[in-house]
Amino acid sequence: MSTWDIDIGEVARIQELATPITEDLAEHASDLGESLGTAIPNSGALAWDGDDGGPGLVGAALTAFVQHAADRLESVAERHGRSWQGAAGATSAYAAGDLDMAAAAQRAGTLGIDFDSTPFEKPGRR
Numbered sequence: 205m206s207t208w209d210i211d212i213g214e215v216a217r218i219q220e221l222a223t224p225i226t227e228d229l230a231e232h233a234s235d236l237g238e239s240l241g242t243a244i245p246n247s248g249a250l251a252w253d254g255d256d257g258g259p260g261l262v263g264a265a266l267t268a269f270v271q272h273a274a275d276r277l278e279s280v281a282e283r284h285g286r287s288w289q290g291a292a293g294a295t296s297a298y299a300a301g302d303l304d305m306a307a308a309a310q311r312a313g314t315l316g317i318d319f320d321s322t323p324f325e326k327p328g329r330r
């Protein structure tokens with residue numbers, strides 16, 4: 205006997221509510237990238253004796269931030285996408301009455317994700 209008991213209408217409602225939020229997150233991430241891409245070269249430079257110099261202190265700090273945050277943001281997006289696809293596939297298979305396929309879709313949504321780790325530092329760690 206299956207332990208699955210999914211309210212398909214509720215899943216659809218949650219997906220409808222979550223879709224605009226997901227789209228907003230993607231838009232904000234894109235806007236952040238554009239803003240930082242503009243801010244870094246326009247934040248001043250350190251130059252001596254007439255050379256063009258390199259990025260100023262603010263530009264260097266922004267560059268370090270982008271390098272530090274990019275992998276973490278990419279990891280969050282990947283986890284979100286896999287989880288979303290796994291949940292949608294599992295729900296569709298469940299609705300069709302194929303519990304084995306539903307379980308396989310759910311597992312596929314979590315393949316390669318280490319839920320015991322996080323891409324973010326724990327509080328107090330540096």
